[in-house]
Amino acid sequence: MSAFQKLIAHSKKVSHFDHLASIVGWDQAAVMPAGGAEARSNAIAELDVHIHSLMTQPHLGDLFAQAEEEPLSINEKAELREMKRDWQQSNLLPEALVQAQSLAGSKCEHAWRTQRGDNDWTGFEKNWAEVVKLSIEEAQIRAEANGTTPYDAMLDIYEPGTTSASLDTLFADVKTWLPSMIDEAIEKQRSSNILLPNSHYPTEKQKALGLEVMQLLQFDFDHGRLDESVHPFCGGVPTDVRITTRYDENEFVQSLMGIVHETGHARYEQGLPKSLADTPAGQARSMGIHESQSLFFEMQMGRSQAFIEHLARLATNHFDGPEFAKANLAKIYTKVEKGYIRVDADELTYPAHVILRYEIERDLMNGVIQHTDVPELWNEKMKTYLGLSTEGNYKNGCMQDIHWTDGSFGYFPSYTLGAMYAAQFMAAMKKTVDVDAAIFSGDLTPIFTWLGDNIWSKGSLLSTDDLVSQATGDVLNAEHFKTHLENRYLR
Amino acid sequence: MSAFQKLIAHSKKVSHFDHLASIVGWDQAAVMPAGGAEARSNAIAELDVHIHSLMTQPHLGDLFAQAEEEPLSINEKAELREMKRDWQQSNLLPEALVQAQSLAGSKCEHAWRTQRGDNDWTGFEKNWAEVVKLSIEEAQIRAEANGTTPYDAMLDIYEPGTTSASLDTLFADVKTWLPSMIDEAIEKQRSSNILLPNSHYPTEKQKALGLEVMQLLQFDFDHGRLDESVHPFCGGVPTDVRITTRYDENEFVQSLMGIVHETGHARYEQGLPKSLADTPAGQARSMGIHESQSLFFEMQMGRSQAFIEHLARLATNHFDGPEFAKANLAKIYTKVEKGYIRVDADELTYPAHVILRYEIERDLMNGVIQHTDVPELWNEKMKTYLGLSTEGNYKNGCMQDIHWTDGSFGYFPSYTLGAMYAAQFMAAMKKTVDVDAAIFSGDLTPIFTWLGDNIWSKGSLLSTDDLVSQATGDVLNAEHFKTHLENRYLR
Ligand SMILES: [Zn+2]
Ligand SMILES: [Zn+2]
Secondary structure: OOHHHHHHHHHHHHHHHHHHHHHHHHHHHHOOOHHHHHHHHHHHHHHHHHHHHHHOOOHHHHHHHHHOOOOOOHHHHHHHHHHHHHHHHHHHOOHHHHHHHHHHHHHHHHHHHHHOOOOOHHHHHHHHHHHHHHHHHHHHHHHHHHOOOHHHHHHHHHOOOOOHHHHHHHHHHHHHHHHHHHHHHHHHHOOOOOOOOOOOOOHHHHHHHHHHHHHHOOOOHHHEEEEEOOOOOEEEEOOEEEEEEOOOOOOOHHHHHHHHHHHHHHHHHHOOOHHHOOOHHHOOOOHHHHHHHHHHHHHHHOOOHHHHHHHHHHHOOOOOOHHHOHHHHHHHHOOOOOOOOHHHOOOOOHHHHHHHHHHHHHHHHOOOOOHHHHHHHHHHHHHHHHOOOOOOOOOOOOOOOOHHHHOOOOOOHHHHHHHHHHHHHHHHHHHHOOHHHHHHHOOOHHHHHHHHHHOHHHOOOOOHHHHHHHHHOOOOOOHHHHHHHHHHHOO | OOHHHHHHHHHHHHHHHHHHHHHHHHHHHHOOOHHHHHHHHHHHHHHHHHHHHHHOOOHHHHHHHHHOOOOOOHHHHHHHHHHHHHHHHHHHOOHHHHHHHHHHHHHHHHHHHHHOOOOOHHHHHHHHHHHHHHHHHHHHHHHHHHOOOHHHHHHHHHOOOOOHHHHHHHHHHHHHHHHHHHHHHHHHHOOOOOOOOOOOOOHHHHHHHHHHHHHHOOOOHHHEEEEEOOOOOEEEEOOEEEEEEOOOOOOOHHHHHHHHHHHHHHHHHHOOOHHHOOOHHHOOOOHHHHHHHHHHHHHHHOOOHHHHHHHHHHHOOOOOOHHHOHHHHHHHHOOOOOOOOHHHOOOOOHHHHHHHHHHHHHHHHOOOOOHHHHHHHHHHHHHHHHOOOOOOOOOOOOOOOOHHHHOOOOOOHHHHHHHHHHHHHHHHHHHHOOHHHHHHHOOOHHHHHHHHHHOHHHOOOOOHHHHHHHHHOOOOOOHHHHHHHHHHHOO
16 A cells, blocks of 8 residues: 555545544534533543544645555645645644633633623633634644744645735725625615515425425535524535524524525535545545635625526415515525624625734734734724724624634635635636536536536645636636626625 | 643533434434435435544543543542543444444344335345344454453453343342333232223324423423424433423323333433533443433332323313323333233333343343344243243244344443443332322422432442442442332332
């Protein structure tokens, strides 16, 4: 067995334990009764320790050195690159730092769950100081290994290959046109009448409708399920993808489009290359590419006229209110509003929320600002980008997200990168696929074939830049996103 | 840290992986889509290998030797005994035998799933020959280690301390009175009119009724759930017990009493001693004692007049047919019938099915008979015990159970031991608890307090004999079972 083959075998072994972690993680979020939490945490912690010990076995270094001397095909080289990336990530941080981070993160996040409601910045800041300090330590260790700035090293965890230099350029451009586009769209929608949800929408009916939409989207129910959880997510494993949603019986808007979004994530997972199953190269390319698939489903396809017509038609199987008329559904799903909360934001204002966070976390990790500067910076940027003040309003300001409470700095850009990639994929797809005709027909196969061929089946064999270039003929170009938004909100 | 403490820490580590195995096992049976099976099997196999490697770590032998020299309390000695028992069981069999058994068992069981329907003894016998051969090898290795007969060594896996000598005595007695008691009961019921299920019983309503019954039985929903699976079982972990049932919309009889049965298993698990959590002494005593709890719930309590009245009352919340009248429900749940199939057997004929299997598997493991002798022996014994011929009828004869297909010889006696223990516990409980009054009142707490104090909270600290003696003042005495059956079926 060659060193490369030994590394593949090792990856598969680790992947089997990752499988267990995914399934018990799903269970914890979707079905576990509260009283099971403590014992479950202990079991998961034991599993994490075991996975970490597998990833840090001393003989792996030699195997990587040997494998790099072996004659490998192009794909095998990519497989080796991804395995090595995973291995390096697992071996970079000192055990003591990882444990301190886990402790500080849990403490901060746990307290945040009540502090946020109490608007208690002072209390939060005390715990958060430690989280930020440890994350900066992490960022500096990673930066040294990668030869980048600290923030870029954090970004690299979620978006390998993406740099803040490129994000600065991208976002600087967006900032030139986004605020005025938001104002124009709001002005344009001012006179429009929307019938908002105003009835009782039973969970069972919402679920039945959601399942029909998943079928339209060709979710493979032989390799996945739909369930419920407080925070919707896409989990499980590629052969058994678990998506969740949350039903609110006073409205249907969130759960319905939430299911479309998670189905996008799910089909990416279900479409990953089977030949690379259980190895790093067989996994999704990055968080941004993952989000590009969910947002392709939710925003590019899901909010198209043709798709909204399907939603309206399927809704009549379960509901009969005039709020489900296609014209009204279209208005609901394209309503633009300036708000404080990112997770409630519409497609058009969402990038403003992300850019704001990006600029703050970049400067925080690079030591340009202190964590105590964040509320004021947040307030300033909210006023600039969305015209809203968050002075003294921490709970709807810098304390609103969970991401920073446990030190996940570098994640936020993935959301807007995903939206941009999605727009670029749609533009490229339209060169060869009659997308609207496919959606109208109800057989969306041509769309999924394009995504399968160009994105899903590639796993992590290509770098993000190569993946996007080969699929669209261009590296990331935010013009497609801008054009998409203009067409939808200003025409 | 003493050697004893090191062993406890090791047990807890293993237990965390057992936790994962339980939860993904539940998932596989209750919610996993079919397409997830292969990847899941690989993940579970990897986990099994890891647990086995933990249990066979070379340093454990020294730790056990050291711990046995350490000053330990009585409870600690019991904990050590149970840890050592687990360790010995894991280290007894050569790896090659375990793998050969796993392979032969899977092959035989898989083929059996179609061969049974085809009544294909010839095909089955070819695969089964290997399973039996390997099980005899296993039994002989265990026998040598235990200093017992091969069959007794198999029995010891499920019922530590129980011997075929004691079972021979017990069952010889049962055989003297059971066949005539069955005939008498059937004769007595001959003129009785029963209204059998004759309507449509929607799953949702059956489930709602089942949940109400579980509440009456004080199932702790903060530490457990009810779900569905093809083969009902009680799984999960003590802090999160997962019971399942199967709904047939053409009847309600099986799922309703099935839930009572599994709730008995569940409350035992939920009542195990928290201070011994994650260690062998904190687990259920034996399969027979486990079954004694489910059968206490299902047979002793569940078929009592007082309990049937609750079922009839709760049923009116969901159903209104006359079949739910208490007198009719009582008749349904105490109907005696001679049949071929163990899993469909009533309380009174069930022991005949078990004794027949016991006698055959005992002689098979001890080399007294060959596997090819089984159909004829089965036929003879069925004729003797239940007056039914299975000549040429393999599918309803010796091919009906899954247990023997993968070599689980020694398990069957647990069912009837459980029924006997249950009767003895009820007789003992009635000395200090007014059981019928408690059930009538709807507050079953005194019953559960007795079971909790005498059985559940003991875990595996006591031997089965000591557990039963301390709880009832006597070792296992089948007279209680006989008296119970006489009272129910002949009075
Ligand atoms: Zn998403
Ligand atoms: Zn049982």
